[in-house]
Amino acid sequence: MTRDHSRAADSRGPADKPPSKQPAARQDHFFADPDEVVLGAVDTFDESRPPSSLWSDAWSSLRRQPLFWVATALTLLIIVVALFPGLFSSADPQYCTLTEHLEKPRAGHPFGFDRQGCDVYSRVVYGARASVTVGLLATLFASLIGTVIGATAGYYGGWADSILARLTDIFYAIPVILAAIVVMQVFRSRATVFSVVVVISLFAWVNVARIARGAVMGVKNADFITAATALGVSRFRILLRHVLPNAVAPIIVTATTQLGTFIVLEATLSFLGLGLPSSIVSWGQDISSAQANLRTDPALLFYPAGALALTVLAFIMMGDAVRDALDPKAVRR
């Protein structure tokens, strides 16, 4: 709550609220400027203002962050490229002629050709789809699994908590990349975007689960939960309608932060030859195949790698902005 108050004081400044309210007899005493004392924020709080929710607060703070707008513009661009790659490139990324082997860039083919004679620019454009799809879907599923497990553990407590906490510990102890390498071996060449998504979400839900458990435990002893219980609302309904909506902010922050990590994970798996099959254009594979010509044609590696880094950067900046907006404890610049 203190955050609301100080924000209200910040945005309007002391000028709006002249100290005329103070009794005249006490004017010869020292008064600190309302902005200098924490209590000043309470004094200047305007009760007639409609109460602001966490979301409207977050939005108003997001709106003022340049980082957020840069991230949004980049993210939108990348999503449009992923949805409609045809708009950006007329060449077919899978149509390769060996006669074009390592040809230099020319009009219509700004990035030149790779070892197989494929148009590098169109492969970079079409590669966005795999990365973005895997990133978004894996984040969605991992967050769902993590929220269900974490919320159940935190809300019901007791033996449910003990069992789920051990389960979380077990998955926490196995590095995601190693588990993914071993499991992807099962799919071999039959891997699809969906199997990569499933494998990542099955092993990467732990962080969300831990955060969700803590957030739910923090909310469940609040007075309004006691009130709901006293009114005879069922426990499950309380969890769904009262506890979860109030615990969802840290979950969203963790999920957004992980999105970039999942994109990197997919690229790493494809790079190791254990991710997407060659029938799907992906940056990880292109980086891996460009590596053979690194000494003579480093540009072949830098185009897909640059696209990958730019995508991850966009999502990480988005995660940073969302965290700053939603986390009351985050230090503001």
Added chain:
Amino acid sequence: MAKYLGKRLLQLIPVFFGATLLIYALVFLMPGDPIAALGGDRGLNEEVAARIRAERHLDQPFLIQYLYYIKGIFTLDLGTTLNARPVLEVVANAYPVTVKLALMALAIEAVMGVATGLIAGLRKGGVFDSTFLVVSLVVIAVPTFVMGYVLQFFIGVKLGWLPPTAGTDPGFKSLLMPACALAAVSYAYVLRLTRVSVFETSTADFVRTATAKGLTRHRVVSHHILRNSLIPVVTFLGADLGALMGGAVVTEGVFNIHGVGHALLQAIRQMEPSAVVSLVTVLVMVYMLSNLLVDLLYAALDPRIRYDS
């Protein structure tokens, strides 16, 4: 303290069995029949195949196989690979290099991250701070294997300062560049954690008190701010050691280092379930123990934290 340690070690037991069971199950799911493949095109005599399966308990149900494996761990008899090499030898050959690589990366990220994070946190909003925030964003966005290739190309090939690949039994110099590539992403996290933590601590009342009683700035920073800011950083570093050893799979591929990652990928390709399970199990144990070590370090950093209560 002893009681706390005992409790924590007891808690590790179910995690250990759960994690090994999970890994064993995953490897069990791996496709292909390595025994049938031993015979090559001609195929294997039924009798011989059955004997090899019985020797390796492959004819038993899954859980029995797992129990045999656990027994093997406790008697330090991890069995042999299909070409009769003791698995223990495979593990013992692969680990030293990866441990060296991971520890070097950990040292790099800890020293660099805390140093730059401290300066950035003390002068929050300044030029240094802003520059390194941008650097950390870019470093996080570049995946480890891309970072590896970029370093390899510029420092190894173009400038020729360090050897571009490591090969067998690499020394400090040839591991320096791989360690930097491996440490890069975590360095950015250490920098950001330290920065926020230092900033929060430097506004605390006890720091003002320390300054007010006339301590030098140097002493305030080193004894009051830094020490109290380190807990989240140490937590991260402890959890990161395991992650670094896991992430070494990729770095080792780029720089051709024959460590755990190399051995693991080879074992997977050659369908050697026993080697895969053992390599991953040791990693999981390193991970669990380094997390425990971190929890014990808390008391050294913050005397208010006590373990007996």
